[in-house]
Amino acid sequence: MKRSLFITGLGGFVGQHIQSRLMLDDSAWELLPAASPYDLTKPQSLVDLWPQLPDAVIHLAGQTFVPEAFRDPARTFEINLLGTLNLLQALKARGFNGPFLYVSSGDVYGQVDEAALPITEQQPPCPRNPYAVSKLSAEHLCLQWGLSEDWPVLVARPFNHIGTGQKDSFVIASAARQISRIRQGLQGPQLEVGDIDVTRDFLDVDDVISAYFALLEKGLPGQVYNICSGHEQSIRSLIEQLADLAGIELQLVQDPARMRRADQRRVRGSHQRLARTTGWTPQISTQQSLRAILSDWEQRVKQE
Template sequence: MPRKLFVTGATGFVGQHLARRLQEMQGLWQLLECGRVDLLQPNDLDAALSAGVPDAVIHLAGQTFVPEAFRDPAATLQVNVQGTLNLLQALKRAGFSGSFLYVSSGDVYGQVAEEDLPIHEGLPPRPRNPYAVSKLSAELLCQQWSYTEGWHIVLARPFNHVGAGQRDAFVLASAARQIARMRLGLQPPRLVVGDVDVTRDFLDVRDVIDAYFAILEKGISGEVYNVCSGQEQKIRDLIQQLAELAGVELELVEDPARMRRAEQRRVCASNVKLQQATGWKPTITIRQTLETILSDWETRVLQE
């Protein structure tokens, strides 16, 4: 008999991949259909849970855009902290006693000195924007509930994840879209960029989903786990790889307006704690990921 799974943010980038992964898991989970739920409306949450008490919850939903968090920090805190509290309280009213995964962010670590790389869970969080503050606050709230309610509550801190279907507001998705357009003759082979000599830790969204299920099943209640590849990749190199895969010779043009020097030049995180606790390991190479997002954007560009 499949276990019932409640997912917030199921219509987003990660949520859509999660739904596809559930179909591949051969009846292990039944996704509870709840439509769009407003986390700030307790009645919405009660109605969504009225169809049945879930065995597990993956809480993906929230305000995730850092510039928006600076523009309206109060709304970001309300959605990400009050919304999480509303969800926990609605689950309690429904009689929930299962496993709960809160998806936080690697952004909570803030600026990390190069001598402290790779970033591990033992480093003290030092959030540098209202979004990261909201995610860390919700983490603490979830941990408190794990202590006082006796629920199995685990926390994930994902770093950069990429894949098909991602909006082109993100650097690799934006580059893949433009390179797909170049390959199709829709724009000249010039890519205007900002600072592409920083490194980041990218993980394929499909590996991210598998990590979430591994944490949900095998993570220790109250514990936090980095979700990352453990490899740092220079943005410039990944853009060049996309161009090579597309067979496009392009010129990178640095836009002074976009050349604000990044506070964090290098990002590499450790997934050792996650691997030791669950046995999870990344299975998709960065080249396979780049091939996927390039193919996806070629299809999407033709539909624009």
């Protein structure tokens, strides 16, 4: 018999992929829909949210865009920290005490010395933007809640993820959109980019989701888990691979508006704890991801 799963943030990039996954007959979980629209920053909207108690919860919802967090840190904290508190209190009032997976971010580690790569969960977090501070604060809240309320709480720290359906405010989605526009003759062969000579640990969104489900099944309560590929790739190399897949020549033009503050030059995580505990390993290659992203943007650009 399938177990019921409540997920916040279903309208987002990852949430939509999870919905597609749960539609498959072989999933061990079924989605428990909210009884009514809700806003995590409005506690009253959460009171009658669950027609029945879910067996588990994945808390995905949040303000995830770093430039927006710099622009309005108070709102970012209201959503990411106080919204999480409101959700925990509403679940407690309803009598929930099942597995609760809080989706944080690898961004909480902040600046990590290159000698300390790959980044393990033992690396002391040192967040360098309001978004990362809000996520780390919510991590502590959830772990404290697990101890105080005797809930099996787990924290996931996913690193950069890519995949179909992502907003073009994210770097690989932005590049794929522009390359699709160039290929379709809608813009010249100049690609506007930020700082692309940094490396990041990219993972396909479907591998990220597989990790979430592996943690619900086998994760140890009270633990924090990195979700990452274990490899670093430069943004430049991924853009060049996209251009090769599209069969186009392009010129990269640096756009000052796309430059981010507090950027780290290299990022590479370790997923050894996750692999040891659950047996999870990445299954989707970068080339597979990029092909799917490019194909997705080809269709989206046609509809713009």
